[in-house]
Every structure is written in C-alpha cells, then in structure tokens.
Amino acid sequence: MSIIYLLPIEPIKEEFLQNAGLAIEKIFDFPFQILKSQFRAEIAYDYSREQYNSTLILSKIIEVSPDNAEKIIGITDVDLFVPVLTFVFGEAQLDGKAALVSISRLKNEFYGLPKNENLLIDRINKEVIHELGHTFGLYHCDNYECVMNSSMYVENIDLKRIDFCHKCRTILNYNITKQHSKNNK
C-alpha cells in the first residue's frame, strides 16, 4: 500500500507532525506514517551563509526513502537556502518523490512577533501540502487562495487556503490516477 511518509530531520514537536499527517490524509487521501529522524541537518550547513543547503538535505531524504513510499516529506527547524536564492520555505522534486519544508521562517518569532502555535500549525500544514503538490506534478498557481500559490512572504501563506483550487485539484486527480495506472502495470 502506498504511504506518504513524514520525516523529521531533527526532533520536531509530535503535535506538528501529527497535524501535518492528518492534513495530508485529508487532502491527498493517502495514509501517512511518521518516520524516526535518520540524519541531522548539519550535513548541509554552509558556514559562509549560516544557513542549510536545502538541495543537499533533499537528496539525503531521497536516499532514506522507504520502498513503499508514495511520497516522502522532510520537516526541519533550520533555515534553508538554495545556492542562488537568499532563502526558501521548502523544496520539492517536481513530479518526483521527495520534498522538504522548513518551519524556521514560519514561526512568528522569526519576525519578532509573539509566538502563535495554532498559526504555526496552519502554516506548516499549508507548506507541506504545497511542496507535496509539486511532487504530484503541480506548478505554482495564480489563484492567491490556492495552496499552490507561490509564497514569497509568510503573509502570503496566511492568505491561502489549505486546499487546491478547482483547476489544481483537477490536475492533481488526473496525475494521481495516471501515476497509479503506471504503478499497476
């Protein structure tokens, strides 16, 4: 049976992982399973930027992915970057298997605001669904309420809903069906 795995890169609050898993189950209709942390983000630390290379962590996630994984998404607490950009909220293999989300810039505290755990859970769930959406072959969407809308600021994440717009949902369903028939052959 195909499963979507959640992989904490370093200890992440169980509540965050459980909530993200339930959101995955609800939105994608796949069962989820939380894996034990298997490596540390330090492997991708860049001393000159004092950030963590997202692409390196993503390739490590692919390495440890279980055989029956439909998808696998890593969740980390560190601040991510890709070499040419100042930061990223997450990264995914477009139409692939693995994705990664950082909760570092999703926290209110990062912006000097009071802690708000409910809001943080909401943001994590949206970013997890967004990055997994890419692994199911979805591009960024112009509809600002769609979870696939590209987020440059955390405020953009708060604006969107934790679901796909009608267009993205249609493409997602088509891609899932296509993927299943390919797997069954």
Added chain:
Amino acid sequence: MNKSINILVVDDEFSVRDSLFKWFREDGYNVDTAENATEALKKIQESKWDLILLDIKMPGMDGMELQKRIKEIDPGIIIIMITAFASVDTAVQALKVGAYDYVTKPIDPDYLSHIVNNALREKKLSIENLQLRESIKEYSKFDEIIGESQNMKNVLNLIETVAKTDTTVLIRGESGTGKELIARAIHSNSSRRYFPFIPVNCGGLPEGILESELFGHERGAFTGAQYRRKGKFEMADGGTIFLDEIGNVSMKTQMDLLRVIETKKFTRVGGNEEITSDFRIISATNADLEAAVKEGTFREDLYYRLNVFSIFLPPLRERRSDIPLLAQHFLKKYSISMNKPMEGFTPEAMDILVKYNWPGNIRELENAIERAMVVGTPPYVKPKDLPFQIGEIKKTPSAETLAEVEKNHIIYILEKNNWNISRSAEILGIDRVTLYNKIEKYGLRK
C-alpha cells in the same frame, strides 16, 4: 501557468543553474540551462527565448560579451544579468548596453519574481503595442478611397501633402462625395494618428446642443445636464476634430469657433475653468462659403481661418471613369455582408450606372448597389435591379447649365480615352484645336 514562456539560465556554477532551473520550473516556465557562452549561443540559435538570466563572470567568453552576441541574434530577448556583489559596476555597464536589469547573488526570491514578471509584462505590452501600430498603419492606407481617375489622383496627392503638416484643411464637395473619408485619411496619415479622430456633424444640431457638443458642459449648466460632460474639442486633444457641414453653423457658434481656433482654449458651458486642448481642425462643407461671406451669413475671419488648405472633391458625374471601380467595390462589400455570390454587372446595367447623373454622388451609388443586391439574383446585377432605368435617365433633365453639361461630357470622354486628344476629339465630333480650346476654357487638367 507560463508554459509558453521560455527562459534560459546561463551560469558556470551548477548549483546556480540547478536552483534557478527548479525555481522557474515550479512556476510553470519552460526552462533550460547552459554552462558557458558556447552552449548558450548554440541554444539561442536553435530555439526562441523570451528571457535569459546571464552570469556576468564566466570562464571563456564572459556575460558582457555574450550579451552583445545575443542582442545581435535577437534584440528582443530580455536579458537579466546575475552578478556577485563585487561586480555591480560591471552590471551597470551591462544595463547601458541593453540588459533589462541585474540581480545580485544570493537573489531575494521575491525580487527575482518581481523583476521577471515585470520584464515579461513589458515585453508582452511592447509586442502588443507594435501589433497595434501595425494595424493602425494598415488602416492608414488609402485603400478605402476608390478611384483611378485623374481627378481622384490629384485629391490623393493633396491628402499626402497636407497629412504630413498640421495645417487646417477645408474639404469641399457635394453631399455624398466622401468628405469624411478624406478627413479620416488625412488624420490617419498624420503624426496625430495615434490620437482620436472626432467627427462632429455641425449641420444636424440646434445651436445650444452644438455648443454643448463642442465645448462640453458642467453639471447643472442647463435643464437635463445631470453630469459634467467633456466636449468634442476636449476629446480631440492630441488628435483631429472634423467639423462637417461647417457652413450651417450659427453666427454665435462661428464666433465661439473662431476664438477656440485662435487660442486653443475654451470653457465648458456653465463652467469657469479654462481648458486647453491640442487639436487639428479639418472642416467640410457643400455650401458656397464665398457667397455666404458676401451675404454676411458666414464670418470672413472664420472663413480664412478654416480655408488654409482646400481640397475639392469632384462630384461623381465628373469622374465617371471611376464608376465601374466603385460599383465593383460596393458589390463585393455587400456580396460578403449579405452572403450573396453576385459576381458583377451585365454590360447593360453597367452602362446605366456610368451614364446616370448621380446627384447624390457616391452615397447614392452605394445605396443603388445595396438595393440591387437585395432584389437581384446572382451571378450578375441586371438593369431591372437598379432603382432607375435608362429611359428615366434620358427623361431626367439635368440641373446643370449647358456649359456644365458640355464640360462634364468632355471630362467623361477624355477620362474614358485616357486623355488621348485625337481619339476624344473624334468621338466628340470636333477637331483637335477646338478640343484644346475647350480644355483651356474649362480649366481641365489631366
């Protein structure tokens, strides 16, 4: 979705290429990468690219040199330079030679997204702008002015000459000769062509309404003026105002017109604010303005203001050789709009059209053809389809003087024979010297 937009990332660092490739792909762009100038040039020659992200510092040919080569191949490609902080000076140099903008590594994702979106939007707008200008150029041709007679060739030459200037033009001619068409042709071949052409029929409106039409009015200026309204002079700012039937305006409006022509300033009816507008005036009339000036019904100063450059449109009966061409043009027009496959005219029908006097000029001809298209059956328009018959033509006494009839007949024969004097004299039954004398007497010119 940006599936139709192609982006090429040129950078010698794999991690930069890879990151930008993935980043743009997630936005739905078609993305490709090149690790050096040679590979980039090959890809640019093989496919069409909308935007190139180009690293300034690369081994071999650097980004600056590559940019020049790319602009030689396709000047329309948007180039955004990627630079390290240390080489911002170089990036500024790149801007001077045509790069759209530059980004400094590491790039703020929001800034990159903003700059790419702006560049692509600008490119789309400039393509649209180019297409619109091209379509305006198409409209600017004299295609709609039909006629190969010498009379019409002279008119076309006058239009071409005056269109390039900003001179005030007075178009004269009988009703139905196409004065508005000529005014539009002047406007659409002038430097004002991208601004409005505003026609006003001065003859069809009572004095008060015409004043409000021309100058606009403020709210409450008169009963029924519920809103402030811009006048035609205000609307014509940058363009051309066409005052048709100028001979029919009242003395009060003539006074107002004179003031606005002289100052290019006016106030709306019921308002105090002085409005300035930059317009060109083309006016038209079928009236004898000189006689009106003598009679004191048309202001002499206004007459001289309007009659700076005069174009006289000959009545259709003075350019009979154009009738077959015009008839065929209208036949084609209505054949398409009515979806009726009429191919042409029987020789008898065409003979009637050419011989008829056409007091209503081209407008009457067009109406006659439209009617023939309704009642006639394809493939040819026959004499019975026309609203008049040959007998009627003979019976209808012309309102012209004997001299005018003679002049028009001589013009008709000359045009028909391409101004061959010997042949025309023979047909007219007079000798060549007499024909020359008559050409001189009536001031006829080829």
